[in-house]
Amino acid sequence: MTRSAPFRPPTVLVLALAALVLVTVAVGSVTSTTDFGAYNPTWDGTSTLRGWIADAGGGPNVVLDSATYRTLPANRTVVFVVAPRSSKSSASLRNFVHRGGTVVVMDDRANTSNALLASLGARARSDGSVLRDERHNYHSPAMPIATNVSNGPLTRNVHRLTLNYGTAVRPHGATPLVSTSDFAYRDSNDNGTLDADESLDSYPVVTAENVSKGRVVVVGDPSVAINSMLSRPGNERFVRGLIAAHDRAVFDYTQVEGPPPFALVLIVVRRSLAAQLALVGAFVLVALGIRHPETVSPAVRRLTERFGVDSEEPTHPTLDTDELVVAIEERYPSWSHERIERLVADIQAAREGGDADD
Incomplete structure (x- = not known):
């Protein structure tokens, strides 16, 4: 049995929605009634x-x-x-x-x-x-x-x-x-x-x-x-x-x-040189995490990958065989162990075939 891949919104759409939320919050935080x-x-x-x-x-x-x-x-x-x-x-x-x-x-x-x-x-x-x-x-x-x-x-x-x-x-x-x-x-x-x-x-x-x-x-x-x-x-x-x-x-x-x-x-930022330098450093760190995730710490890299901002390569599942078995068992508890193993084997074969095509 084949199952379609889960829907993943385009990175551009995710970033656009995130930007809209940030702008909305920023406007509300800057203005007053x-x-x-x-x-x-x-x-x-x-x-x-x-x-x-x-x-x-x-x-x-x-x-x-x-x-x-x-x-x-x-x-x-x-x-x-x-x-x-x-x-x-x-x-x-x-x-x-x-x-x-x-x-x-x-x-x-x-x-x-x-x-x-x-x-x-x-x-x-x-x-x-x-x-x-x-x-x-x-x-x-x-x-x-x-x-x-x-x-x-x-x-x-x-x-x-x-x-x-x-x-x-x-x-x-x-x-x-x-x-x-x-x-x-x-x-x-x-x-x-x-x-x-x-x-x-x-x-x-x-x-x-x-x-x-x-x-x-x-x-x-x-x-x-x-x-x-x-x-x-x-x-x-x-x-x-x-x-x-x-x-x-x-x-x-x-x-x-x-x-x-x-x-x-x-x-405060306008009046404090230390605050300005800290803000610039934060922007540099975020920019590095987006464009060159290998240059930042694993924690920051995982954060940028989670939100899909590292769009240089398509995102693939990273679960190993045992993790796949556990995940499927939790999702479909009525399935037999043999059926799950066959499904996992098919997934692994599909992965290896995709790598070979690349």
Whole structure:
């Protein structure tokens, strides 16, 4: 009785499927779905801002450890803190400001951002109530367009700013850089209507103030920096202006949820020569195992052969006679020993004949 050989998928197909799985895992490990996340490429992420910061150059553009601030040249460096999760800054970030650095805090939550601002030594505070403007807005009163812009180095060529459920910034002595039109109001009870105790006025939404040798900029809406809002009136020009006004820009990750795991690995590899050399060595070892399996250890060779990556020669069964007998007995326990021996003899004869033909 003859039996067809087991189906073995082509090596190219196996490698293609493996590559697809690796790409899928890699994309999932590099991207994030966290709101305002620098590795979130969707509408509510800030991956575009992170890209602009990276394009500005100057060295590592994502700060994972607060100790990094000790090594950053504070003068002419700007740090973006978008929608912070932590309400307290590190001593390193405070010292960075005191040494001459600029920190931009973008948030609309008073309970979180105000504690952070206080720890930095800033006086401005987030109001917390949603701003609405029935006359100057982008399709909705909850998306007011701030039309009053001061003329200064941080707002050069900026004529307006579009918010998305943003809040006012209470200056407390800080300098207002951008304010709403005179038709905005604080919706303190969040009912979407101008009530008797709510008044029309122009409210600051961006302030700047000197803190020791440095500067703290407060923006009353983190949505200004998300991917879907950067194309709204004035936002891209405002954000790019903050970057361009400094020699170097970085994205703070010490106050928010950490980056995705693979993105973290990439950051570490980029910053560590030892990690780069280890990665190159791993690639060389894999390449040798694929093209020249005889040059690597038996363990690595068995691994590459198992996955079919050594495609120079067709794959043949490597079981000896005794192993074949045991395997067939386990597969077909009702067969007699004589029948199994005859089948094994036929298999061995077929092997020898194939070798002779080669």
